[in-house]
Amino acid sequence: MKYQLLLVLFLTLNLGFAQDKKQTLKTQIVETSCGQCQFGMEGHGCELAVRIEGKSYFVDGTSIDSHGDAHAVDGFCSKIRKAEVVGTIVKDRFVVASFKLLPNK
Template sequence: MKQIFLICVLLLAVSCANSSKKQTVELSCGQCQFGMTSQDGCDLAVRINEESYFVDGADIDDFGDAHDEHTGFCEVIRKAEVEGELIGDRFKVSTVELLDQ
């Protein structure tokens, strides 16, 4: 019985350890496009299920000029496939792949 309990606890721990998942999101400037006001300046943010979160692990300028008229995150909202997890009120991203290149 103790072995079954131990196996169940280990399986639960392993399943909870990797809460990161791939998902398609809107990616843009939190201040310019999503109306977020908790930070000053232009910062990368994701919108998931109508909720916006600032991003940790990627910078707004990692994808080119943020103020480019056609592709800049301060000017347009772009679709991306991201892998990461929501920690508190921030999204910790490990991978970003823009879908509208």
């Protein structure tokens, strides 16, 4: 009986993880900038963030300095830009699989 209960528990947990992994990642255009300077997020200095459907998320998988000087005239601390991204939200952070900064208009 003890082993049956453990097996049921294991299968239940395993199915939950399998469903999370099946989440389809889609390409989307988002606003991106410095979370602290432009999106008013609480943080520990300048950090890259994206805004998806009106909510801001700090980014994991790329950094603010990977896309030029954040403090330049057109940098992330000075203006909000657009990016084409692929990723998922995990624990209130956007984990990026692909991040392509779009040209300024």
